[in-house]
Amino acid sequence: MVIFQEMNDFQKWYSIFWKTKYYKNNQICYNSAKPKDNKILLIKQGILSVQTTNRQGEKTNSEILVAGDIVNIEALKEARGEWDIPGLIQYQVVALGLVEIYEIEKEFLLSHLYVDPRQYHQFFERTIIQLINVSFSYAISNKRPQDKIAWTLFRIAEKVGEQHKKDRNLIILPSFVTQTFVSEMSNTGKSRATEAYRALLKNGVLIQRHGHKMIDFKRLLNYLKQEVLSDYSISKATNQADESFFKKG
Amino acid sequence: MVIFQEMNDFQKWYSIFWKTKYYKNNQICYNSAKPKDNKILLIKQGILSVQTTNRQGEKTNSEILVAGDIVNIEALKEARGEWDIPGLIQYQVVALGLVEIYEIEKEFLLSHLYVDPRQYHQFFERTIIQLINVSFSYAISNKRPQDKIAWTLFRIAEKVGEQHKKDRNLIILPSFVTQTFVSEMSNTGKSRATEAYRALLKNGVLIQRHGHKMIDFKRLLNYLKQEVLSDYSISKATNQADESFFKKG
Incomplete structure (x- = not known):
């Protein structure tokens, strides 16, 4: 992701707008029950698992996140809609091995992205791909x-x-x-x-x-x-x- | 959606970059087997159903689209990834009643959106909300x-x-x-x-x-x-x- 290189350049000057956090294997990096609405958690390095809990209270792995993914995607929503269910899926995100996460001020990230629409579009694209994949899982x-x-x-x-x-x-x-x-x-x-x-x-x-x-x-x-x-x-011949x-x- | 009003203003000057198409009840507005990679289909008015086909060849309604939604969201992806399955879900989109769709040149839409990041963000938000909803359906x-x-x-x-x-x-x-x-x-x-x-x-x-x-x-x-x-x-008390x-x- 281009954004990381650019971010490294800016890191010294803009460090008030973010920090890098480090996690070890099995550490909880985020719990949606304690949301961070003003911060976007962007994975710099490592692999993470999104976990929900079933009726029996057991943790279930439901998604993998990697570098460039956003841990708390719902925080990118600007406004809460009338039909929005807060905390629709309660989840936690756990490190699988060593993990580095950028914790970035939301307003800073957005304005930074607005300056470079291509970078912004990369985030959008990742979300589109995830939507297509999850839609297929559901289908x-x-x-x-x-x-x-x-x-x-x-x-x-x-x-x-x-x-x-x-x-x-x-x-x-x-x-x-x-x-x-x-x-x-x-x-x-x-x-x-x-x-x-x-x-x-x-x-x-x-x-x-x-x-x-x-x-x-x-x-x-x-x-x-x-x-x-x-x-x-729709037509098998056209697959x-x-x-x-x-x-x- | 703000974008519609703005678009109406520009309509006279920029009409080479788009056209409005009209559909009647039950008409097929889009079939992913015949993709339009360079055009974004943005719903101006009306309700549409996304349909897939099951093993028995029967059509199945799987999603509803309304004004402001994009019919062919996958066309917004800029590059085809190495792991991309083209036509992952083959689908068609059918009008439920009278429907108006903007057929917009992709490059024009993107550059227009880049000028106004808030409008761009509205598209992004809709996709995030759809992702959260479909993820929950899957869960x-x-x-x-x-x-x-x-x-x-x-x-x-x-x-x-x-x-x-x-x-x-x-x-x-x-x-x-x-x-x-x-x-x-x-x-x-x-x-x-x-x-x-x-x-x-x-x-x-x-x-x-x-x-x-x-x-x-x-x-x-x-x-x-x-x-x-x-x-x-994750914790029932924090719902x-x-x-x-x-x-x-």
Whole structure:
């Protein structure tokens, strides 16, 4: 993100408008029950998990955030609407490993962004992409566990996957991506997730090797195209998903 | 939306950058299989439904769009990312009644918005609100049909509800909001939706009177707070939903 470099330049002069905060593994970086309406929390470095609580009081991982994402996106809303439910989803955001977060005065961030519309647009784009992805998660929420999990693996790989140095088609997943983590993020019951996991291991989409969990990207893509995406075409003939768009690196 | 008034002022001079298109009830205004990447479709007036197709080839209503919403939000993305799936959800957008849409050159719209950051921010805010709402729909996708339908009724009332002239607590829903429509938008099976509907009629959240479907807003809100929202609090004691925020008009 360009914004970080620029911000580093300004850091010395404008330091009254922000501070950098550091968190260790498992530390809570934000709790929506104690909102910071005047500050925007922008992730400088690290990986974070958004957690909600279910009826039994258990924490559930529901989203991954990475550098460039905003922790408290609702704080970017200027006005509270008539139909706004404050704290619609109560959540907390937890560090997975070492994390650095810019805590920026909202008014400063906005006016800074207004000066450079391209930077502003980058924030907007990220939100649009997130909206499209979450809309799709919602659209397939009644589908087979296997499909939901395949889609969740795609989303996780996109955010935190690391390309294998020798075989560029393999995406290595970080160790926090356990079966439980995936089942939570995909809104799938644990026992059904186990079956789905087995099926994805069997058809080679998911690979377990030397203690690492990896994804065969082409296979995952083909699976999604054939089993999941094709269901959501207005006209199946016009489905435009094209492998060339997915080539990474 | 402020933008419309301003746009009307500029309309005579800049008409090469846009045109207004008119649609009748049930006309297809947009199909994502034939994207218009260089044009942003901004709703000037009317109500539209976003439809996808299920495995059986049936159309499913999944979202409502109103004045100020953008029909093809994905066109606002500047660059195609490496992990981008083109046409992730194939959808079409259909007019519910008479509709007017501005078809605006993307570059013109963006540069026009850059000049007035507040207008730009309005677009951004709408997307944030949509993201929060869809995220919540996804979070409760495994919950009871009654909860999903109550939440969907809230979303519909927010978008297209009309406040009753005498009893401001009653929200009248338009006639296209049939039980099928609600069950589709809430991702609930039709038979389970019927039960849930009955329960909401019985507890007075939903009212059927003189052929009109209405919502008792206070009851709906209390229902959501007690049955749905409280499940998603990190700390139930800190749930801040407050009726004063919902007063309309």
